[in-house]
Amino acid sequence: MNNKHYAIIGGGINGLAVARQLLLDFPDAKVTVFEKESDVAMHQSSHNSGVVHAGLYYEPGGLKARLCRRGAELVKEYCLSNNIAYDECGKLVVALSQEEEGRLEAIYQKSLANKVPDVRMLNAEQIKEIEPNCIGTRALHSPRTAIVSYGDIARHIAKEIKQRNGQICTGRAVAQLTEKAGKITVHFDNNEQYDAQFDYAVSCAGLQSDRLAKRSGDIETPKIVPFFGQYYVIDSQFKDHVKGLIYPVPDPKYPFLGVHFTKRIDGQMTIGPNAFISFGRENYSGKKFNLGDVYDFLTYKGFWKFSSKNMSAALRELKTVASQTNFVQEAAKYVPSLASVSVAPATRGIRAQAMESDGSLVDDFVIRKQGNITHIRNAPSPGATSSLAIAEYIVREVMSHS
Known part of the structure; x- marks a missing residue:
C-alpha cells in the first residue's frame, strides 16, 4: 500500500500524465494537481501540431528516442481505448537535392536504429504514389506517423484522474516548492501555502519550468527562451x-525544422510553423509584450551567443513572419500546386526551448531529481507524443516512493 501524498505542478499533458500514472501504479496514493489557469491543457498541450511522432530524428539511445517510441505506442493505445480521434495519415520527409539526400539517409539509419515501424526510402516516382502532388528526389516514408488532438487527450486524462480520486486544483499558480525533513510545502503566487504538506512533488511547468525550478532550489540552467511558431490553415x-x-x-545550419504541411485531426491542412523569438512566454496571440520575459532573455548571455551563431536562420524565419506569401512559398517548394493558395492564421504555439549559457540548444529531455522533488526542465517536441512514456519513466525510474 502506498498512502503517500504527491503534488503535481502543471495541468498540461505531461503533468496530467504523471498524475494518472501515479494513480495507476499506486491506487491508494493521494495525488493533487495544481494548475494556474481555469482549466487544464491551456498552454503547449493545445497549441501544437497534433503530430504523434514516430521517432525518426532522435539520437538512438537518448531519452527522446526511447520515450518517443514508447509514447507513440501508448498514445495510440489510449486513443483507441477511449474513442479519441486518431488518424494514422503517414509522413514523408522529402529531399530536394543530392545534398539533402545524404542527410535523409542518416535520418533513415536513425529511424531503423530506433525501430520505427515500416519506414522505407522512396524514389521520385514512389513519392507520387503516396503524395501525388509532392515533388522531390527521394523521401523517407513513415506510414505509422499519426495525428491527434493533444488537448482532447489531456482533458480525457483529467477526467480519468478525478474518477480515480485524484484532485485537480485550477486557478492556483505555484511559485515555489520547499522541502524540509522530507516534507514538501507548495507556495502560491500570493504568498499563501497549501494547507497540507506532500511527500513528493513533480514540477511539469512547461514554459515556466526553469523559473519554478530555480525558485525551488534547483540550478539556474538550462534556461527557457521562448520561440513562437505560427501555423496557417x-x-x-x-x-x-x-x-x-x-x-x-x-x-x-538552422536550429529549427522549417515550414511543412501538417494535416489536422479535423481534416483541415495546415502549413507551418516558422520559429522566431517570442515577446512573451505565453504570448499566443502575438499581440502582447511581456517586459519581464523579454528582459529575461535579453539579459541572458546564452541568448546572445545563440543569436550570433544563427543570424542566417533568423533572417530566413523573419521573412516568413513578415510575409504570408513567403511562408506559403517555403511550403510550396514541396507541393508547387499550392504556390498561390490562400491561408488563414491558425494555431500559434510557443516552444519552451531550453538553452545553455554557451548558447547551445538542449536537444534531449531534461528531467532532474532534487531530493523528493522532480523537475521536467526540458520536454520540447516530441514531448506531447512522449507524455505517457515520460510519466512511466518518472514514476517508475526517477522517483523513489519509499
Missing part, C-alpha cells in the same frame, strides 16, 4: 492536395 478547397504530412529534411 490553407483554403479548404485545396486541402486534398496533401494527404498526410510532408516535412523538409532538417538543415544542420
Whole structure:
C-alpha cells in the first residue's frame, strides 16, 4: 500500500500524465494537481501540431528516442481505448537535392536504429504514389506517423484522474516548492501555502519550468527562451492536395525544422510553423509584450551567443513572419500546386526551448531529481507524443516512493 501524498505542478499533458500514472501504479496514493489557469491543457498541450511522432530524428539511445517510441505506442493505445480521434495519415520527409539526400539517409539509419515501424526510402516516382502532388528526389516514408488532438487527450486524462480520486486544483499558480525533513510545502503566487504538506512533488511547468525550478532550489540552467511558431490553415478547397504530412529534411545550419504541411485531426491542412523569438512566454496571440520575459532573455548571455551563431536562420524565419506569401512559398517548394493558395492564421504555439549559457540548444529531455522533488526542465517536441512514456519513466525510474 502506498498512502503517500504527491503534488503535481502543471495541468498540461505531461503533468496530467504523471498524475494518472501515479494513480495507476499506486491506487491508494493521494495525488493533487495544481494548475494556474481555469482549466487544464491551456498552454503547449493545445497549441501544437497534433503530430504523434514516430521517432525518426532522435539520437538512438537518448531519452527522446526511447520515450518517443514508447509514447507513440501508448498514445495510440489510449486513443483507441477511449474513442479519441486518431488518424494514422503517414509522413514523408522529402529531399530536394543530392545534398539533402545524404542527410535523409542518416535520418533513415536513425529511424531503423530506433525501430520505427515500416519506414522505407522512396524514389521520385514512389513519392507520387503516396503524395501525388509532392515533388522531390527521394523521401523517407513513415506510414505509422499519426495525428491527434493533444488537448482532447489531456482533458480525457483529467477526467480519468478525478474518477480515480485524484484532485485537480485550477486557478492556483505555484511559485515555489520547499522541502524540509522530507516534507514538501507548495507556495502560491500570493504568498499563501497549501494547507497540507506532500511527500513528493513533480514540477511539469512547461514554459515556466526553469523559473519554478530555480525558485525551488534547483540550478539556474538550462534556461527557457521562448520561440513562437505560427501555423496557417490553407483554403479548404485545396486541402486534398496533401494527404498526410510532408516535412523538409532538417538543415544542420538552422536550429529549427522549417515550414511543412501538417494535416489536422479535423481534416483541415495546415502549413507551418516558422520559429522566431517570442515577446512573451505565453504570448499566443502575438499581440502582447511581456517586459519581464523579454528582459529575461535579453539579459541572458546564452541568448546572445545563440543569436550570433544563427543570424542566417533568423533572417530566413523573419521573412516568413513578415510575409504570408513567403511562408506559403517555403511550403510550396514541396507541393508547387499550392504556390498561390490562400491561408488563414491558425494555431500559434510557443516552444519552451531550453538553452545553455554557451548558447547551445538542449536537444534531449531534461528531467532532474532534487531530493523528493522532480523537475521536467526540458520536454520540447516530441514531448506531447512522449507524455505517457515520460510519466512511466518518472514514476517508475526517477522517483523513489519509499
